[in-house]
Amino acid sequence: MNNPIALGQPTVGAEELAQVQRVFESGWLSGAGPTCQAFERRFTEVSGVGHTVATSNCGSALHLAQLALGISRGDEVVVGDYTFPATGHSVMWSGATPVFADVRQDIWSVDPDAVEASITERTVGIIAVDPFGQPADYDELRAIADRHGLWLVEDAACAAGASYKGRPAGSLADIACFSFHGRKGITAGEGGALSTDDAELADRARKLHTYGIAPALSREGAATLPVPEFDELGYNYRMSDVQAGIMLAQLDRLETLVANRRAVATAYGELMGDLEQVVLPVEADARVHPYQSYVIGIHPSLDRGAVALELRARGIGCNFGTYASHVQPLYGEQKPLPVSAELFARHLAIPMHANLTQDEVQRVAEAVREVVSLDLVRA
Incomplete structure (x- = not known):
């Protein structure tokens, strides 16, 4: 492996x-x-x-x-x-x-x-x-x-x-x-x-x-x-x-680190942009995105947890994106926030850092492509 x-x-x-x-x-x-x-x-x-x-x-x-x-x-x-x-x-x-x-x-x-x-x-x-x-x-x-x-x-x-x-x-x-x-x-x-x-x-x-x-x-x-x-x-x-x-x-490293992360994001977009089973992050107009994390949306028909476990089994680090804060018990009763709740349920972070090599980026993208094509549907 x-x-x-x-x-x-x-x-x-x-x-x-x-x-x-x-x-x-x-x-x-x-x-x-x-x-x-x-x-x-x-x-x-x-x-x-x-x-x-x-x-x-x-x-x-x-x-x-x-x-x-x-x-x-x-x-x-x-x-x-x-x-x-x-x-x-x-x-x-x-x-x-x-x-x-x-x-x-x-x-x-x-x-x-x-x-x-x-x-x-x-x-x-x-x-x-x-x-x-x-x-x-x-x-x-x-x-x-x-x-x-x-x-x-x-x-x-x-x-x-x-x-x-x-x-x-x-x-x-x-x-x-x-x-x-x-x-x-x-x-x-x-x-x-x-x-x-x-x-x-x-x-x-x-x-x-x-x-x-x-x-x-x-x-x-x-x-x-x-x-x-x-x-x-x-x-x-x-x-x-x-x-x-x-x-x-x-x-002293900041400019180079941001440039490297943005290059990784560009490569991911080129390698996975055609996948129907995932939604890739976008950079809005008039913004420079430093890509602290690279988070993809897993299609609702797929079991995100099963996708994550399969990626990890292939040596690809991954985790959920971040939290829909309003559903955390600490905050008590909150009004429903459907967009945030959906992002919380579907997002998956895949490897993103300034040290990734081209071969590693290629390997991550290939693993994502293979895993989302498996029959990992939600129960």
Whole structure:
């Protein structure tokens, strides 16, 4: 049997090790240190806005974003439904309620009409998700937010290197939040970032991400012995300097990593575009899709689970796409969202990472073609 082909794989090597060595030599390994500051300066170039706060993960960035924007217990936030539940969790962490809105059938981001229909007198904001990296409809969402006096947050967990109408992911809302989990396009294993053009929002998030006080680095070199006071509840949501060092090397790779993933997506389209049993992802007009994952829709007549097991038996890594959040028990009774529910039931992620070779891409496509032609019908 050929070597298994992983569903996802980071691209790391000597450059990342060299950056970690520099952090070790600096003596500052913990969070919010000088290497984090260097990463934050570099990441503003990626996000296209003036301020970045490095965080422990995307969930903490989403929570900080909402706190900085003034969320309160009892508020409602409209959330794109087809997403890992960290998006909805982040709303609940503040005692607010996520109200899930259905998504577009073609690119899986939140449907602006569904957002409009979900707004009530308790709504304070909108969180739009960029599914697997492709940006949502931010012009339409911005218009809705402005019309109703709401804030808009971009869940750009998968979207580093993406763009929408020439603007980079990170610059498309009041605040954007990124993930650097091991499956993402650039990664430190974990970690995240909050990006905004609003200095006051950035300052507020930075205070709250360090227990409610200024980071220790801000007191380095003081002529006195400053003792900070804790005047409000904050959190330990900091990225470590070790992670920030890795991210500096990853930012050097970003352009190449996105290009490699897009080349894989193009090849998959050429090799599987004629299959009637699957629906391939599409890149919408005026967008650059970074393809954090490559997710196909399995025909309703086929048993997706059986397809997945057969692919795995052939050494092809695969898994479901992401979640229809509204069906998760945590969120209680929710209105039916048929598009998101269908995507959740039919989607299957197949190998996508920047290290895939042409032979591996060919092997994946051939395996998919063979497996969907088997008699794996739903019971």
